Amino acid sequence: MMSKSTGNLHRLIGCGWVSFLLSLALAVIVALGCAGKPVMAGEPSPKIYAAEGRADSLSADTLREIFFMRLTSWPDGTPIRVFVLPDKHPLHVRFSKEVLGVYPFQLRAAWDRLVFSGTGLIPHMVETVGEMREMVRATPGGIGYVDK
Amino acid sequence: MLTNRGFLGKALAMRIVGPRTIARMAATVACFFVSGVAAALDFSTIDWQLHGFASQGFTYTTSNQVFGASRGGSLDFTEIGVNGSVRLLPNLLFSAQGLYRNAGGSDREDFRLDFAQVDYNGTFLDSALTLGVRAGRVKIPFGLYNDTRDVVWTRPSVILPQSVYFDTLGLRQAMISADGGLLYSRYNWGDHRFNLEFMVAEPQDDTGDATDFLTGMLNSPGRMDGRPLFLGRAVYEWMGGRARAMFSVVDLDRDFRSRASGVPSGNIQALYPLFSLQYNxxxxxLTAEYGWVDARRSGFTPVPIENTSEGFYVQGEYRLSDDWSAVLRYDVFHADRDDRSGRSLAEQTGQARHRFYAYDLAVGVRWEFVRNWLIAAEYHNVEGTAWLSPHDNSDLLRGGGDPHWDLFSVMVSFRF
Incomplete structure (x- = not known):
């Protein structure tokens, strides 16, 4: 009985292209609806932090490339060393969304892919904002973020 | 002790990779050092990382077998990997991963060298354009999940959609990684990113049951050679992967050289295009992928056999909290898209019709209960047996097997 009814369901959804195109249409509708989300207001914004004033004039695109670990050296050739707080840390969440324009899970997914396909290094994780300041200051080419 | 270990390591590596590959990799490495890169090294710029994962699965099925004798509950699903990456220069990276995998009758390779590669790239146009090359044993960049599919952290469920990512069939081993090279490019334009990859490599189709799968004969005595595989992938990403569209294609043309007098040699050509979409x-x-395998086998039968399979799935994931997420997926596979009911294939082969399709409705949850510890559980209601391993289900080849079955799977994983 059970298997018969699920069998019908299987046949109903199973028309190859139909479900594929339906989901594509749904994705496009949702994408249009979600574009241009307002930025959160309130508390002081996360501020990008790098030694030697390197981070002063970086665009959002460049920062995204750096934190996704795709841009690996500064213009003078020094390797970029990226520091982040844990995925759930409120400052990390705000930094991801407000500065990079992505969700923390997108960063984590990209880093996991780099590690397990051997195609890149991932950021060093620090536990507190204090540790972040200390590590970035002490590391040549270091970059991270702080709360004002 | 040290030399002892070195010798052992080498012996082990020879056993896993084979002398031909080792020679090729050694040559690649040597080239880099001879070209003077080593001389220019400044040790303060060297970064390295060590990572790994260990996952243990439990599989239970109401009928048929998946990853071992699952009808009574099977623990034959283990995945353990350790990898190291060394960045000698900001744009020069060496990395390697050793993998242990056990998945019942469908994976009996145990330890293997998963990848061992060198990656070099350069940036142009104010860093908007990156051009790079990767060589050695490299992961195959196919679709959304293939290149890291052995790591439960990077796949949406314990068991990937089998219509696209065959796990219990022999072809799996030939799809994981290959010995050769890859050219890639990335171009950033505001919030948009374009990615192109082109790969030429020798597939590992002499390992696992890839030979069986490609020739269509079980336990085929012989080896595969012929032209290396070609692969291309084009990716468009918006906002760091908020939306993602991808086209991948593999082109395979391999010869099977028989070693037994009663078994014919032959040729297999396969083209596997795959379309992928994701919105986060x-x-x-929301994720969907659709692809088909266009295969032509000649020499094994008096008349060449041509066949086009079809696979697709639609998947939704929901993040209930930072630690909990749920997944719902519908996955469809037809061994022949001109014979979706499997009627004529059943007549030709003497196997049951349900061998030639599979409809899999899956629902699952995952929970990261401590940082870097994960437990995932899922339930599958499946109709059809097309993607089941004949090694775990020998009755399938004799017309047996149950077309209606359920699968329950749990996996615990740790990573560092």
Whole structure:
């Protein structure tokens, strides 16, 4: 009985292209609806932090490339060393969304892919904002973020 | 002790990779050092990382077998990997991963060298354009999940959609990684990113049951050679992967050289295009992939056999909290898209019709209960047996097997 009814369901959804195109249409509708989300207001914004004033004039695109670990050296050739707080840390969440324009899970997914396909290094994780300041200051080419 | 270990390591490596590959890799490495890169090294710029994962699965099925004798509950699903990466220069990276995998009758390779590669790239146009090359044993960049599919952290469920990512069939081993090279490019334009990859490599189709799968004969005595595989992938990403569209294609043309007098040699050509789409919102993700395998086998039968299979799935993920997420997926596979009911294939082969299709409705949850520890559980209601391993289900080849079955799977994983 059970298997018969699920069998019908299987046949109903199973028309190859139909479900594929339906989901594509749904994705496009949702994408249009979600574009241009307002930025959160309130508390002081996360501020990008790098030694030697390197981070002063970086665009959002460049920062995204750096934190996704795709841009690996500064213009003078020094390797970029990226520091982040844990995925759930409120400052990390705000930094991801407000500065990079992505969700923390997108960063984590990209880093996991780099590690397990051997195609890149991932950021060093620090536990507190204090540790972040200390590590970035002490590391040549270091970059991270702080709360004002 | 040290020399002892070195010798052992080498012996082990020879056993896993084979002398031909080792020679090729050694040559690649040597080239880099001879070209003077080593002389220019400044040790303060060297970064390295060590990572790994260990996952243990439990599989239970109401009928048929998946990953071992699952009808009574099977623990034959283990995945353990350790990898190291060394960045000698900001744009020069060496990395390697050793993998242990056990998945019942469908994976009996145990330890293997998963990848061992060198990656070099350069940036142009104010860093907007990156051009790079990767060589050695490299992961195959196919679709959304293939290149890291052995790591439960990077796949949406314990068991990937089998219509696209065959796990219990022999072809799996030939799809994981290959010995050769890859050219890649990335171009950033505001919030948009374009990615192109082109790969030429020798597939590992002498390992696992890839030979069986490609020739269509079980336990085929012989080896595969012929032209290396070609692969291309084009990716468009918006906002760091908020939306993602991808086209991948593999082109395979291999010869099977028989070693037994009663078994004919032959040729297999396969073209596997795959379309992928993904949208990631804050709370949920929607994913779909559609592909087909166009295969032509000649020499094994008096008349060449041509066949086009078809696979697709639609998947939704929902993030209930930072630690909990749920997944719902519908996955469809037809061994022949001109014979979706499997009627004529059943007549030709003497196997049951349900061998030639599979409809899999899956629902699952995952929970990261401590940082870097994960437990995932899922339930599958499946109709059809097309993607089941004949090694775990020998009755399938004799017309047996149950077309209606359920699968329950749990996996615990740790990573560092």
């Amino acid at each position: 919102a804050e709370r949920w993700s």
